[in-house]
Amino acid sequence: MTALAIENLSHGFGARRALYDVNLSMEPGSFTVLLGPNGAGKTTLVSLVTGLYSAQQGDIRIFGHSIRRDPLPALASLGVVFQMPTLDLDLTVAQNMAYHGALHGLSRREGMERAGKELARLEVSDRQGDKVRALSGGLRRRVEIARALLHRPQFLIVDEATAGLDVAGRQLLLTHVRSLCREGLSVLWATHMLDEVEPADQLVVLHRGSVRWTGEAREFAPGQTLEAAFLQLTRSPS
Numbered sequence: 298m299t300a301l302a303i304e305n306l307s308h309g310f311g312a313r314r315a316l317y318d319v320n321l322s323m324e325p326g327s328f329t330v331l332l333g334p335n336g337a338g339k340t341t342l343v344s345l346v347t348g349l350y351s352a353q354q355g356d357i358r359i360f361g362h363s364i365r366r367d368p369l370p371a372l373a374s375l376g377v378v379f380q381m382p383t384l385d386l387d388l389t390v391a392q393n394m395a396y397h398g399a400l401h402g403l404s405r406r407e408g409m410e411r412a413g414k415e416l417a418r419l420e421v422s423d424r425q426g427d428k429v430r431a432l433s434g435g436l437r438r439r440v441e442i443a444r445a446l447l448h449r450p451q452f453l454i455v456d457e458a459t460a461g462l463d464v465a466g467r468q469l470l471l472t473h474v475r476s477l478c479r480e481g482l483s484v485l486w487a488t489h490m491l492d493e494v495e496p497a498d499q500l501v502v503l504h505r506g507s508v509r510w511t512g513e514a515r516e517f518a519p520g521q522t523l524e525a526a527f528l529q530l531t532r533s534p535s
């Protein structure tokens with residue numbers, strides 16, 4: 298069964314078309330990079346997959362469950378890190394985690410246990426008692442990833458989580474999330490940063506609302522750099 302199956306997905310805002318006839322399939326345990334320049338439609342796609350918007354056309358299935366017909370099991374298997382940070386700045390890290398755990402039906406004890414484990418894996422457990430406002434941008438992002446994993450999702454979707462982070466912070470997040478894939482997690486990683494792509498990743502290039510290329514990243518630009526091939530593709534007028 299595919300982790301994510303998107304068929305003939307189109308969506309727009311008034312007269313502006315944001316996605317046109319997008320088809321996409323992700324295998325369980327794969328790390329898939331959704332790569333596109335600003336305005337390509339990445340956040341719109343993430344918003345549709347996470348049920349924030351209802352698609353005007355097409356179908357989205359997560360582990361076989363249609364977001365439209367079967368939203369509860371579809372969304373229960375999903376962990377999400379949105380482009381815009383969503384932690385409550387005036388709550389502590391532990392309180393943010395507890396709130397998320399309660400939303401997902403975890404008991405207080407289980408929520409605390411899970412929070413301790415995920416925060417430790419991202420090396421932020423020593424900041425559990427701090428208000429999020431007191432954390433640097435990089436630490437906040439780590440907490441968001443830990444929070445998204447709290448309810449043990451099978452599928453993690455991350456929208457530009459490394460924006461604004463330094464090189465070490467980006468590396469830490471990517472290395473951690475890639476290691477989770479080796480444990481079976483499926484990941485859709487939306488970014489415009491070419492240096493976040495590795496040859497073995499599954500790559501989906503989105504430009505002006507349509508999928509322009511899909512396959513193993515190492516196959517994308519044989520004989521030229523990823524940058525050159527990406528620029529060539531995304532400079533095309535349509």
Ligand SMILES: Nc1ncnc2c1ncn2[C@@H]1O[C@H](COP(=O)(O)OP(=O)(O)OP(=O)(O)O)[C@@H](O)[C@H]1O
Binds near residue numbers: 314338340342
């Ligand atoms: N709420 C909205 N209302 C109107 N237009 C929107 C809205 N959200 C997105 N758009 C438009 O849809 C298109 C795709 O935007 P989207 O934010 O999905 O792209 P993106 O790839 O995530 O870009 P970025 O990397 O800059 O975040 C753009 O033309 C954008 O202006």
